[in-house]
C-alpha cells in the first residue's frame with residue numbers, strides 16, 4: 183500500500199459541508215481508499231451521499247449520531263464487519279455545530295449544547311473506535327493515515343496564542359471554547375496513543391463556505407478539501423500531536 187493511502191477511512195457528519203467534501207475528495211483520489219465510510223445522522227435523507235453510493239462501490243453510508251451512545255456503538259459494530267481484521271486506518275471527527283452567542287447573550291445551555299457535540303462526542307467516538315484503529319495500527323510502519331490516525335476537525339479560532347488575531351470571533355463563545363477543549367483532547371490522545379502508533383492531530387480546515395462557514399467565508403470547498411487531503415496523505419511521525427491547517431502550516435495551540 184502506498185504511504186499516504188489508507189485502506190479504510192471513516193468520517194462523521196458527511197451529509198453536507200466539509201464532511202461531504204471530504205467524502206467526494208477521497209472518492210476522487212487515485213488510488214481511492216478501499217472503503218470510504220461516510221456517516222451521518224439521517225442516511226435516508228442524505229440524497230447526495232446516496233447518489234454517490236450508486237457510483238462508487240467503495241463508499242458505505244452508515245447512521246451515526248455522535249451524541250447518541252447506541253448509535254456510536256452500532257456504527258462501530260457495522261464498521262468492524264466492513265473492515266475485518268485489518269481494522270480502521272483513519273477516523274475523521276468532522277461533525278460539529280455552532281451557536282452565535284456573545285458574552286451578553288451566552289447561556290449555560292448554549293455552552294453545554296456546543297460542548298456536547300464539539301468536544302465530548304469527539305472523545306467518545308474516538309474511544310469507541312479505538313479497538314478498530316488499534317487493529318490497523320499493528321502493522322510495523324511509520325505513522326500516517328496508511329496505518330492509523332485520528333483527525334479532529336478544529337478551528338483556528340480555538341488557538342489560545344492566536345486569540346487576538348480572531349477577536350471578532352468573540353461572537354461565538356461556546357464554539358471557540360469547545361474547540362480549544364477539543365485541541366486538548368488531541369494532545370491527550372497523542373500522549374496516550376503514541377505507543378499504539380496511532381497518529382493524532384487537530385486540523386483547521388480554513389474558513390470555508392458551508393452552512394456553518396457562511397457566504398462571507400473566503401475559501402471554497404474545492405480549495406480547502408484538496409489541501410486537507412494532501413496534508414493528511416503526508417502526515418508522518420513528526421506531525422503526531424500537532425495542530426495543522428489545510429495548507430499544512432503548524433498552528434500554535
Ligand SMILES: NC(=O)c1ccc[n+]([C@@H]2O[C@H](COP(=O)([O-])OP(=O)(O)OC[C@H]3O[C@@H](n4cnc5c(N)ncnc54)[C@H](OP(=O)(O)O)[C@@H]3O)[C@@H](O)[C@H]2O)c1
Nearest residue numbers: 195199200223247248276277278337389390392393394395
Ligand atoms: N466551515 C468553516 O469555515 C469551518 C472552519 C473551522 C472549522 N470547521 C469545522 O469543520 C467541521 C465541519 O464544518 P462544516 O462547515 O462542514 O459545518 P456544517 O456545514 O454546518 O456541517 C456540519 C455537519 O456536522 C453534522 N452534525 C452536527 N451534529 C451532529 C451529530 N450530533 N451527529 C452527527 N453529525 C452531526 C451535520 O449533520 P446534520 O445535517 O444532521 O446537522 C453536518 O453534516 C466542524 O467540526 C466545524 O466546526 C468549519
